[in-house]
Amino acid sequence: MILKPFVLTLALLTGALGFTSSIQAAESISILNVSYDPTRELYQEFNAAFAKHWQAKTGQTVKILQSHGGSSKQARAVIDGLEADVVTLALAYDIDAISEKAGLLPANWQSRLPNNSAPYSSTITFLVRKGNPKGIKDWNDLVKPGVSVITPNPKTSGVARWNYLAAWGYALKQFGGDEAKAQDFVWRLFKNVPVLDSGARGATTTFVERGIGDVLINWENEILLSTKGSGKDKFEIVVPPISILAEPTVSVVDKIVDKRGTRLVAQAYLEYLYSEEGQEIAGKNNYRPQLPAVAAKYAANFPAVERFTLQEFFGNWQKAHKAHFADGASFDQIYLQSPK
Amino acid sequence: MALVLKQPSVLPGFGLTLGFALFYFSLIVLIPLSGLIVKTTTLTWQQFWHTVTEPRAMASYQLTFGASFLGALINGFFGSVVAWVLVRYHFPGRSIVDALVDLPFALPTAVAGIALTAIYSSNGWIGSYLEPLGLKVAFTPLGVLVALTFIGLPFVVRTVQPVLQDLDKEVEEAATTLGANRWQTFRAVIVPELWPALLTGMAMAFARSVGEYGSVIFIAGNMPLKSEITPLLIMTKLEQYDYAGATALGVVMLVVSFVLALMINLIQWWSGRRHTAS
Missing domain, CATH: 3.40.190.10 (Periplasmic binding protein-like II)
Structure with missing residues (x-):
């Protein structure tokens, strides 16, 4: 008798889960971007732009989930099993740790994208x-x-x-x-x-x-x-x-994207950060763009600093x-x- | 009083319920804790000893256990007073005050920490009055004490309150008619009744404080050797991907807390026995 509501809830839950997952598989794909604290506003804007770009290019709806927190805490979450398709963290050391401790990506990850895998810089x-x-x-x-x-x-x-x-x-x-x-x-x-x-x-x-x-x-x-x-x-x-x-770095998490079948979109997501629109959004959100043309446009916001x-x-x-x-x-x- | 197992009980199936209790306890408590100890064994004995005795760790034990103990003492006194007032007097808004006591239970600890910091920092409501007196609360060990006292309060009130409610006023009146003055009544009649509950409440407040992280972290200032609590040191180790070091500190806290809890239980048992014997 007592068990009845439990069984009912369980049935409902599994039903609901099955239902949503079947929908997702059909028309859309989702990726998780695990990032650090101050990038919240940046990625909110960028995600919307990328989803639009991806839809126009492939016809596929992409849903990007973001997770924010202290950079090494986020890295630890990924090491402990949080299924991040891409990581965009405050320092390369944290992504190194994911490679070293969990082997989720190769040790040479930083050479896979331009500018040491830093699409924008800061100081x-x-x-x-x-x-x-x-x-x-x-x-x-x-x-x-x-x-x-x-x-x-x-x-x-x-x-x-x-x-x-x-x-x-x-x-x-x-x-x-x-x-x-x-x-x-x-x-x-x-x-x-x-x-x-x-x-x-x-x-x-x-x-x-x-x-x-x-x-x-x-x-x-x-x-x-x-x-x-x-x-x-x-x-x-x-x-x-x-x-x-300061170079906040980004990378695809190889083992996860291969498991989830999201490599293509995850790769495109990071590459789009280097595109003119991506750079524009970075500049608007107070990160220094790498692309010279966009950097020049936002130069007034960023005083000249000699950066070692x-x-x-x-x-x-x-x-x-x-x-x-x-x-x-x-x-x-x-x-x-x-x-x- | 001897324990009689074969007593007929309202719930049948001693074997089944005991089995279930043990299973549940293992699943929820024992397995995670043994995981902690297993992880620590990846360290050699020297590494373990070095990790748990380095100066920063020692300073943090002192602060964590010291402030928790002081907080429990403060709550032991003021918590009893609150419980007394709530039980013995009827005044407008009593039930609201009664409900407020539980707030530290329910409030997310981070919210408590941020609120306390805002109030006690040098530009806060209370802090701005204390600062000219040379009393800095936020970002000092004193702030840690304030936070731990805050979260420990309901434990004392909620354990003492029911005992006080059961305590008949007649007993006190009888003491008075037998010629006891107020102090004698308090010492010989009320305190022995309250003592076990009070100890339990203080022990629970203490145990809760030792493990507290969320509220303390905002108010402590986190200066090495000065205002770092052990849970912060554990977090620090984790941030450096030093899992074994973090669990080593965890094991120390576990052992110390367990020994203290055991001691408190023994004291309670002893005082309970002495009380019933006399």
């Missing part, structure tokens, strides 16, 4: 309070005593790793490649950090809503976003003369991780060597 810039009361113009202003700096925790946040490496690279440039001096510089910078949020949006909230800190270091696109709307009268953007070339690459100072992500973010590496030493 790391500063947000300060209106009028720039502490007079912050460049990285070396961040280590001055009395300046309070907000950046998320590099252990848990993708952008925080870019921030950290940007500061380190700046110092290397300043001090002629002297690692010890660079270390001292970054340590002094982190002595000025009162709160380490676990992610980029959390750090923005701490700075914008809680009123903590004199300067926020973050993605250029996040900073451009926070000065739109109500933030316009409260904050100012400061673009340092030198920063890092990760490869220039750190070799690759694996090396950078080992030297700076692994347990006991340079970031941990900031707190272990001189506990406050």
Whole structure:
């Protein structure tokens, strides 16, 4: 007697599932894009554009599902079995991890698309309070005593790793490649950090809503976003003369697309990011386009910055991780060597 | 009181129900937990020991267990007062207050964390008054304590309340007629009755706090060695794809929590026995 409703629900559920899946197989295809936090608006717009393009080209309706979260958390979800057809993450290190830990894509994935598989680029810039009361113009202003700096925790946040490496690279440039001096510089910078949020949006909230800190270091696109709307009268953007070339990378997840039979559309999806329309949407959403013609069109939004690459100072992500973010590496030493 | 198994019971089939209970318990609790321990065994003993005793881990245990314990103590006192007021007095809006007590149960912990941070940060409602007094709450270990106290409150109130309801006022009146003053009545009549329930409530609040992540993460500031809780350290390890290291810390928390829970059970059992014996 008690079982009856259960049996009924079960029957209904299986019925419903069978019904929807048969419809999908018939006329449309769906792919899942697993991305990181600040790309939500970008991909909303891009997905609509791509669906239209795909429909016109092949007559097939494509439904693109998006998932957002901290970049390495998202990578972990894919490693643990989330069936992502494509991944568009904050740093190549996270896609490397998917290749290395789960073997879902080949190790040379980054060479399969142009520009190291980065369809758009970004950089790391500063947000300060209106009028720039502490007079912050460049990285070396961040280590001055009395300046309070907000950046998320590099252990848990993708952008925080870019921030950290940007500061380190700046110092290397300043001090002629002297690692010890660079270390001292970054340590002094982190002595000025009162709160380490676990992610980029959390750090923005701490700075914008809680009123903590004199300067926020973050993605250029996040900073451009926070000065739109109500933030316009409260904050100012400061673009340092030198920063890092941040390349959020994308890839098809081979094992998943082969299993689901979505390789064709997934591949086209990523390639469309490089097309004029894709680049246009990236530019509109505060990412720096790679295509020169589109980049020129949005040049006014993106001040000129001398951007050094990760490869220039750190070799690759694996090396950078080992030297700076692994347990006991340079970031941990900031707190272990001189506990406050 | 000896346990008699052969007593006739309203539910038939002791074997069946025990079997079901064990199966259910294994499925929901034992299998996931043993998975945790199995994963840890991929580490060597040295690696395990190194992971669980590094300075950051040690500092985080101190904060997690210390703040949870303090939070449980605070709730033990104020939670009992709330329960007392709700049981003994009738005032307008009592049922609303009664319902409000359960809110920390129901509220998503992230919402609680964000709300507490907004209120206690230096530009918040309460924080802006505390800051001039030199008291920083948000982004300090004190903030962790506030969050843990918040989520632990209903556990104490909801365990103490029914016992208080069952406590006849007549017993107190009898104590008074026998010449006890208020303090004596409280100490010798009310407290012994409440004690086991209060301990249970505090133990539950403590256990809940030790595992709390969502609300603390927003208010803690997460500075290494200063305001990092152990669950955050576990998350940090996961973000670095260090699954074994994360489970090692998980095992430490599991063992400590289990030992503490066992101790509390023993104390309860002991105090319950002493109470019935006297």
